[in-house]
Amino acid sequence: MESQELRETLSQNLKKYRKIKGWSQFELAEKAEISEQTVNSIEGLRLWPSDKTLAKIANVLEVEMYRLFVPQKLTLQSEAISELKHAVVKTVENLVHDTLSDWENQ
Structure with missing residues (x-):
């Protein structure tokens, strides 16, 4: 999988799992203790998150981290x-x- 494909997959899955929870970008950011801009930038393919940020996001979404990349x-x-x-x-x-x-x- 190419880098761009990986970013797109992460973006799509982040949106999907966030919407399953019924959360806005702001609500996800607040629960994960990251900035709303970070969530917006990941979903908008402008930022590659750190492993720490990915762990926070996966934790609050209640999904295993690897699922964000499937x-x-x-x-x-x-x-x-x-x-x-x-x-x-x-x-x-x-x-x-x-x-x-x-x-x-x-």
């Missing part, structure tokens, strides 16, 4: 796989329940 496409794929697994488990549970019910009623 491309959206991969995140969406893993979420789709997780949803598919859940649907398969639910279907199997329903089939087992129905089969057991049929056996009990015989």
Whole structure:
């Protein structure tokens, strides 16, 4: 992954996780004890944060730091796989329940 792609991925994920929390840039900055300008500059691709700043951000967003660098496409794929697994488990549970019910009623 190129440097620019990494910056874009960080920016996109920072926005995504911030919006999941329902926070403005100011609220994230306040909770992470960094400046609003820092958050704005990271999201705007103008600043590469220090490891200390990244740790603060990840901590208040309640995500592991590496998740800030996972491309959206991969995140969406893993979420789709997780949803598919859940649907398969639910279907199997329903089939087992129905089969057991049929056996009990015989």
